[in-house]
Amino acid sequence: MTKTITLAQGNGGEENNELIKKVFYKAFANEILERSEDAAVIGNLAMTTDSFTVSPLFFAGADIGKLAVCGTCNDLAMMGAVPKYLTCSVIIEEGFEVALLERIVESMRKELAINGAVVVSGDTKVVPRGSVDKIFINTTGLGEIVQEGISSNNITQEDIILINRDIGCHGATIFAAREGMEMSSTLSSDCNSLYPQVKALMDAGVKITAMRDATRGGVAAVLNEWAKQSNVCIEVEEEKIPVSDEVKGICEMLGFEATALANEGTFVLAIKKENAQKAVGILKGFEMCAMASAVGEVSQKYPKKVILKSAWGTSRFLETPSGELLPRIC
Amino acid sequence: MSSLELKDLYDGFRDPEVIKGYQKVIATDAQKLPHTINIMEVCGGHTHTIMKYGILQLLPKNIQFVHGPGCPVCIMPKERIDHAYVLSMQENVILVTLGDMIKVPGSNGSLQDARAKGADVRFVYSPLDCLKIAKENPDKTIIFFAIGFETTTPMTAALLETVIRQDVKNILLHVNHVTVPEPMRVLISDESCIIDAFLGPSHVSVISGSKIYEEFPRDWGKPIVVSGFEPVDVMQSISMIVKQFIEGRCELEVEYNRAVTREGNTKAQAMMDKYFQKVDFRWRGLGDIVQSGLGLRDEYDRYNAEKIYDAILPKEEIDDHKLCICGDILKGKATPPQCSIFGTACKPTSPVGSCMVSSEGACAAYYKYGNLI
Numbered sequence: 001m002t003k004t005i006t007l008a009q010g011n012g013g014e015e016n017n018e019l020i021k022k023v024f025y026k027a028f029a030n031e032i033l034e035r036s037e038d039a040a041v042i043g044n045l046a047m048t049t050d051s052f053t054v055s056p057l058f059f060a061g062a063d064i065g066k067l068a069v070c071g072t073c074n075d076l077a078m079m080g081a082v083p084k085y086l087t088c089s090v091i092i093e094e095g096f097e098v099a100l101l102e103r104i105v106e107s108m109r110k111e112l113a114i115n116g117a118v119v120v121s122g123d124t125k126v127v128p129r130g131s132v133d134k135i136f137i138n139t140t141g142l143g144e145i146v147q148e149g150i151s152s153n154n155i156t157q158e159d160i161i162l163i164n165r166d167i168g169c170h171g172a173t174i175f176a177a178r179e180g181m182e183m184s185s186t187l188s189s190d191c192n193s194l195y196p197q198v199k200a201l202m203d204a205g206v207k208i209t210a211m212r213d214a215t216r217g218g219v220a221a222v223l224n225e226w227a228k229q230s231n232v233c234i235e236v237e238e239e240k241i242p243v244s245d246e247v248k249g250i251c252e253m254l255g256f257e258a259t260a261l262a263n264e265g266t267f268v269l270a271i272k273k274e275n276a277q278k279a280v281g282i283l284k285g286f287e288m289c290a291m292a293s294a295v296g297e298v299s300q301k302y303p304k305k306v307i308l309k310s311a312w313g314t315s316r317f318l319e320t321p322s323g324e325l326l327p328r329i330c
Numbered sequence: 331m332s333s334l335e336l337k338d339l340y341d342g343f344r345d346p347e348v349i350k351g352y353q354k355v356i357a358t359d360a361q362k363l364p365h366t367i368n369i370m371e372v373c374g375g376h377t378h379t380i381m382k383y384g385i386l387q388l389l390p391k392n393i394q395f396v397h398g399p400g401c402p403v404c405i406m407p408k409e410r411i412d413h414a415y416v417l418s419m420q421e422n423v424i425l426v427t428l429g430d431m432i433k434v435p436g437s438n439g440s441l442q443d444a445r446a447k448g449a450d451v452r453f454v455y456s457p458l459d460c461l462k463i464a465k466e467n468p469d470k471t472i473i474f475f476a477i478g479f480e481t482t483t484p485m486t487a488a489l490l491e492t493v494i495r496q497d498v499k500n501i502l503l504h505v506n507h508v509t510v511p512e513p514m515r516v517l518i519s520d521e522s523c524i525i526d527a528f529l530g531p532s533h534v535s536v537i538s539g540s541k542i543y544e545e546f547p548r549d550w551g552k553p554i555v556v557s558g559f560e561p562v563d564v565m566q567s568i569s570m571i572v573k574q575f576i577e578g579r580c581e582l583e584v585e586y587n588r589a590v591t592r593e594g595n596t597k598a599q600a601m602m603d604k605y606f607q608k609v610d611f612r613w614r615g616l617g618d619i620v621q622s623g624l625g626l627r628d629e630y631d632r633y634n635a636e637k638i639y640d641a642i643l644p645k646e647e648i649d650d651h652k653l654c655i656c657g658d659i660l661k662g663k664a665t666p667p668q669c670s671i672f673g674t675a676c677k678p679t680s681p682v683g684s685c686m687v688s689s690e691g692a693c694a695a696y697y698k699y700g701n702l703i
Contacts, residue, residue: 314384
């Protein structure tokens with residue numbers, strides 16, 4: 001590990017994992033933390049925390065406020081929990097406009113309502129100009145687990161891998177905004193609360209093995225984490241991974257892989273084979289999930305690895321993204 | 331509204347049926363080959379395509395690939411990376427460069443490390459973005475660390491032209507541009523060279539034309555096909571090379587004819603000529619190659635960061651880590667898995683050699699796409 005912190009260590013990929021393991025896990029080691037789930041499971045409660053530093057604060061499809069509620073509520077939903085209580089802690093730079101702050105908080109209020117959650121505690125700090133870039137928000141969430149036993153450690157060959165919608169929209173949107181590219185009027189962030197989709201699946205009796213929202217590090221990071229945590233090989237068919245033309249275009253221009261781009265309303269599911277078709281049907285009932293698709297299977301071919309198979313019969317490993325891809329996307 | 335959509339650039343060129351069709355044609359033709367043929371893809375972009383799309387898995391055993399030195403980040407000698415580092419640590423300097431340069435380790439660290447220590451280092455997609463940075467930071471000196479082959483040189487020329495025309499006072503250039511034919515000549519002059527044919531870099535030819543490769547079949551007896559970067563392009567080009575061998579031809583052919591002409595972009599060439607002159611350049615792995623670089627012409631000295639900061643820039647040549655075989659890999663004498671530190675001490679997150687740094691480097695491509703299956 002490097003002696004000083006570099007931006008690559010916040011990428012949600014290789015370097016980020018190394019930093020967490022060597023510094024935080026080393027100091028805080030305990031059984032709950034080491035399960036490395038989206039949210040910690042304590043009895044029938046799920047608990048998680050997330051900080052939001054996105055730049056720009058407002059972007060196509062969402063803003064930092066919506067993101068701050070979605071991000072935390074989604075981590076709870078991914079553990080089969082209904083989001084209930086949140087804390088909201090903000091660090092604001094001196095000189096920040098109150099009108100903008102109100103806009104951000106209003107976005108948070110709307111998104112809390114969608115999740116049926118409330119903010120029950122908060123903290124406000126104002127720091128001198130230059131100590132922070134405009135505004136950073138931290139939210140911590142507590143949820144009540146509805147479906148037990150969802151875990152990234154339990155995926156087997158009985159499972160099939162699904163993705164709920166087209167991937168990479170958030171990462172592509174933020175990057176396009178930051179680069180000042182106006183190449184598509186339809187491209188917007190996928191930032192969205194996932195609890196309604198999870199609830200629909202659970203209400204229909206779909207037994208979920210694992211769920212994870214593909215934030216920093218994208219779908220590639222999630223699949224690799226799962227392969228390692230469950231000691232399985234995940235075999236994905238590249239042409240089945242849903243990607244919109246807009247995102248493909250940005251990837252072509254800037255040399256990215258859609259699977260490495262961040263998402264804020266996209267999740268990967270592992271469910272029993274017999275439930276796959278039903279689950280895809282339920283997801284497609286949501287407007288943004290028209291491209292929901294089963295993308296791969298689980299095997300023991302290369303345990304702890306993810307294989308990407310092309311439509312012309314070649315295959316390669318899909319690695320955890322590394323390096324500095326998109327700083328401050330969330 | 332424009333009628334050309336982004337997807338037109340790749341739609342059809344990744345068609346599974348077309349790729350499989352070429353696979354069959356190549357397999358049939360390759361049975362008639364008198365011996366194994368070693369094709370060098372000179373350009374890092376082609377290395378990337380070959381590994382990403384699993385092209386090697388589609389070829390018979392008697393067609394082999396040798397990965398060439400066409401990755402501008404990979405061939406950058408360490409002392410020039412140190413130049414970038416030293417410049418970035420100067421007070422009131424903003425160092426601007428293109429993507430992957432930021433990760434290459436020099437003797438004191440990478441530009442990423444320099445930034446963590448407080449240096450202002452930025453990366454851009456277009457050199458012209460420097461103009462905006464210069465405008466927003468009138469009290470800072472913007473140094474553009476220019477890298478790349480003939481493909482990116484015209485953009486650097488366009489930046490300099492605009493700087494002069496608009497009389498921008500705070501932009502300087504540190505130029506590390508190189509050209510393709512000279513290292514190719516060095517490689518095939520080497521007695522131990524095993525290259526039978528070339529897959530020619532085509533974005534270079536969009537600028538310089540296909541004519542720059544005419545000497546290779548004519549004077550050196552090596553067939554060359556200038557190829558596009560999509561999997562269909564590469565498969566078609568391989569097929570064209572194989573056909574040349576079985577038909578006893580040795581020619582320059584252009585597969586990427588949707589963008590490449592014999593003469594190339596003459597306007598861009600004129601612009602390059604106006605601002606740049608041929609200079610000697612030391613290549614990582616290949617050593618000094620006469621007249622293989624493009625430096626600023628003397629009359630533009632006042633924009634030349636290398637001359638202005640001459641007193642503080644390190645001059646000593648630095649050799650690679652002794653276990654690193656990037657040199658042999660760049661010459662096509664070894665493949666990445668033959669290196670003792672490949673994937674262990676040397677990984678994309680902690681690169682020892684330059685071929686592991688850039689996504690276009692052979693080692694990074696092998697590590698990332700690991701054609702182990």
